[in-house]
Amino acid sequence: MSGFRPEAADLRAADLHASVSDPVLDTMNFLNEVTHRYPEAISFAPGRPYDGFFETADxxxxxxxxxxxxxxxxxxxxxxxxxxxxxxxxxxxxxxxxxxxxxxxxxxxxxxxxxxxxxxxxxxxxxxxxxxxxxxxxxxxxxxxxxxxxxxxxxxxxxxxxxxxxxxxxxxxxxxxxxxxxxxxxxxxxxxxxxxxxxxxxxxxxxxxxxxxxxxxxxxxxxxxxxxxxxxxxxxxxxxxxxxxxxxxxxxxxxxxxxxxxxxxxxxxxxxxxxxxxxxxxxxxxxxxxxxxxxxxxxxxxxxxxxxxxxxxxxxxxxxxxSELNRETAAYYGDAMSATLAGLAEAFPEDDRAALGVRWNEPSGGFFLALTVPFPADNAALERSAEEYGVIWTPMSYFYPHGGGERVIRLSVSYLTHKEIKDGIDKLARFIRDEAARP
Known part of the structure; x- marks a missing residue:
């Protein structure tokens, strides 16, 4: 880059506002890229509402x-x-x-x-x-x-x-x-x-x-x-x-x-x-x-x-x-969270959790939960998860302004059907067990 000589309207990144080089502005782009690159993977990444409640004519x-x-x-x-x-x-x-x-x-x-x-x-x-x-x-x-x-x-x-x-x-x-x-x-x-x-x-x-x-x-x-x-x-x-x-x-x-x-x-x-x-x-x-x-x-x-x-x-x-318009959706998301928590409990019996170093919280609502894993949950691990196991999640480190959350992942339960949740948890459990056994 030191030998770069701008021609016409070419620019140096260093001449732009520092925010455009801030990693936080790349986080969503990276997740979108991974999702599009592996369209068949089950994605626990997007924090958006479930499509099934929308009717175009409405x-x-x-x-x-x-x-x-x-x-x-x-x-x-x-x-x-x-x-x-x-x-x-x-x-x-x-x-x-x-x-x-x-x-x-x-x-x-x-x-x-x-x-x-x-x-x-x-x-x-x-x-x-x-x-x-x-x-x-x-x-x-x-x-x-x-x-x-x-x-x-x-x-x-x-x-x-x-x-x-x-x-x-x-x-x-x-x-x-x-x-x-x-x-x-x-x-x-x-x-x-x-x-x-x-x-x-x-x-x-x-x-x-x-x-x-x-x-x-x-x-x-x-x-x-x-x-x-x-x-x-x-x-x-x-x-x-x-x-x-x-x-x-x-x-x-x-x-x-x-x-x-x-x-x-x-x-x-x-x-x-x-x-x-x-x-x-x-x-x-x-x-x-x-x-x-x-x-x-x-x-x-x-x-x-x-x-x-x-x-x-x-x-x-x-x-x-x-609130009246959301009675059905709130119940759906509550069931999705319950299905996710039940799936994790089934995939990781209590004795296994301590041995593996896996644990999670149990939110009473919303779209998200935090899952602690026994390895660095970074972009490289996410790409392995998507490519080899067909499941996508979000590194929790994205959400710490000054560092943290390196061994935690965020799961979003809002966008998936209950069958996708079950299949996704099965894939995720295999990935976590295999990743934990890596040298």
Missing amino acids: IFSHLRRYLDHLEAGGASPAQVRSALFQYGPTSGQIRELIVDSLRKDEGIHVPPESVVVTVGCQEAMFLAVRALLTGPEDVLLVSSPCYVGITGVAALLDVELSPVEEGEKGFRCSDLEAAILRERARGRRPRAFYVTPDHSNPSGSTIPLETRRELLLLAARHDILILEDSPYRLVSPGTQLPTLKSLDTERRVVHLGSLSKTLFPGARVGYAVADQQVVDSKGRSGLLAAELTKIKSMVTVNTSSISQAVVAGMLLSADGRA
Whole structure:
């Protein structure tokens, strides 16, 4: 590379932003490449909803229902046409329906103007991090392992991450407090803490109710905000614990939401609930949501009007209760998780687990679980697994911002049928046993 001489518009990688060379931006590309290279392999990698619940014709009925809703509300034909064909307000045109759904399903009571409708939850993360972390002394605390989306956002925005690692029993507030004090001792300002409290991606862990209350008190005591990302609640069986936002009495929580897992992945509709007050130098105040909207106007301008219309029609079909639309899917995913756990227990009897060094957690919902194995679960092992055994998984090391998880794999149970799960666990068990016996 030292002898490289650019011709015409050729570029050196070193002249591009450092994030494009960050390994975290290659993780999903690598998984997609492996999946396409071995199409016959059973894949526990994709964290996406099961296709069997989608009907193409439903899109048109959802769209029609939203148009009827606009007309019933007094919208003229020209206004209805504009609502579909024009860009629409940057903050979103279905905020009232999202607020109604949050109130009914989650007990979150906020005004519509505190909501920004985004292009998936990924944009909501980007807007929140961009607004809140302002200089090189600011640091974003993250529960680790964490979703690669937040790691990627930090890389793109040159934001320093400070991981707060989960223990054997999950997240502990004492570890977060220690991280806050450690960063302040370095002369840095811990600004916010990103966490997925329910059935997290990638580990599948859930924060207990008492710890949630303790976390909110800690945030107030140390004057930090919490970025709550919790997309798996309504697609999990049983009664869910309260969201951090529903317990939040001091506006410490910025709630980042997604309608992809619960309603329609292809629509790419998410939202941020940002009801914090922002006071300017002249003493005038407004909502943080308004500031996020300013940033969005220079990033995506607005969220697709058609996408918003379709998910709005879905919400209207259940009187705003997304939970009602997900009763069947939540049961399906719960059964998929149970089938996976039962398959692992059958493939690795209790006596064998200790001898092999294999263990796993037992999430109560969501799409993911963590499986500890007795060898480095790296890309080379993944390729052997795919090529020789016909089963694909995700190295957990992808989800540790500063290293970790080298002997853990993530299994996603959401995209497979029960037969595929059984066959996949059988293949995976053979791979793990053979890999453990390698010199």
